[in-house]
Amino acid sequence: MLAEKGVDYEDRPLDFARFEQHDETFLALNPDGMVPVLVVDGRPLTETAYILHFLEERFPEPRLDGATPRERYRTHWWDKYVEGHLAPALAVVAGSRGAPAEAAAGVKRLPLERRALWTKALEDGFTTDEVSSAQTALGRAVDQFESALAETPWLGGAAFGLADILAFPHAERLAELAEVPLGARTQRWLEEVRRRPSVAMVMSRRSQGRAFALGPEAPRWG
């Protein structure tokens, strides 16, 4: 988003391999131990989607949250779908495959709301039912991307924008973790997102090797 807006920033990468996101220094910025955190004039902002909306409103050019109220509703709809529904399902499927034992020390520092998911991942505490429900949700997400991209070329509407930026890394995880393959339109969309200079630049800086991280917990009721 910052690259798309052409805004200067200081990058402070965390070492996920040693669970630096659960160190006290980082927890002082975000007690939930979740990345990213954007520090603006000393104030830490959390929640990826809302960091992106903050950047949109602070740096309005070029506009990335949709050209009309309907496109902006779709963008907010994707915020909620990706972070409230897709990310928790991805976390259950990823977590059910186990978490590295080195994570245990830092997890103790997390609030109860966050600790539950990590504890399950560390101790293989997911029920078959939880994992199969999460897989069902991933299957539906594959359909969701495909049907949305049948209506409009980008997730938010006519132009590339905030919804694409937000959903892209989750869609990549979806391709890895879902039992069904992504649809043709979704694969084409992923390719187009990867080809954008901003995305290519950020991806080239990404560290090699696989780090283990867990997304948010699913809503527990309703």
Next chain:
Amino acid sequence: MLEVYTWEPNANSGKPLLCLKEKQVDFTYHYIDMGKREQHSEEYKKINPQGTIPTVVHDGFVMTESTPANEYIDDAFDGPSLRPSDPYWRWRMRQVMRYMDNIVCPALAMVASNQLAPPNFQKMSEEERRRELDKIPTPERRKTWEMLMFNTTPRSDIEESKRRIDVAIKRFDALLKDRPYLAGETFSLADIDVMATFYGLPLNSGFEVDAEATPHLWHWLKRCHARPGIQAAFGLGRGFITKRAADVRAALGVETIVAETVA
């Protein structure tokens, strides 16, 4: 044309009603009777296949998520602005709404529905309950309703939900210490979101919300309940929610200034 399909001015169901009354936008209210589980009827699922309420329809554009729908209402219509102009406070507004959507509302819904619903379902035969469950389109919601209908919600989950609500009450009280509203100096969608769910807390003996324990939250409840838009929205109900809001105003010492319209 703007249409709202929803139940009472309560929790998620009430969010678009509170928002539209504050925004002073006219709309058609289609009452969906949750007591009769009308949200799972074939007729309603034609409008919203998810079988959830509320649904907001503007000139054929269907919106089924209440938090994004409230952003849309503020975005698309003229009227008093319900989002702060400063990007930082807008971020705060959304962070409060996300916390409500993900943590607080599910916790309060779990506690409240487990108090109210299971006794009603005991009167129904198992076969009848299964038939009702089959009408629910999404597996997540079917699971929740199954726990309600057969009274199998784990007690430890309900206790954890109560703890989460206690934490939220303290967190909001702290946020309101230096500012009149949850997203700073002006009333916003965050206040609408929290009011829709927390409006009745002064009368709920299960939680400690009063002038001594949570003074900042208490004064915020008074400020919000005194607003004509909020009073008009709570006046839209058909029965006990509207009465409850009036009882809360009496408990808070807030004058009723908007005449209630009986739907």
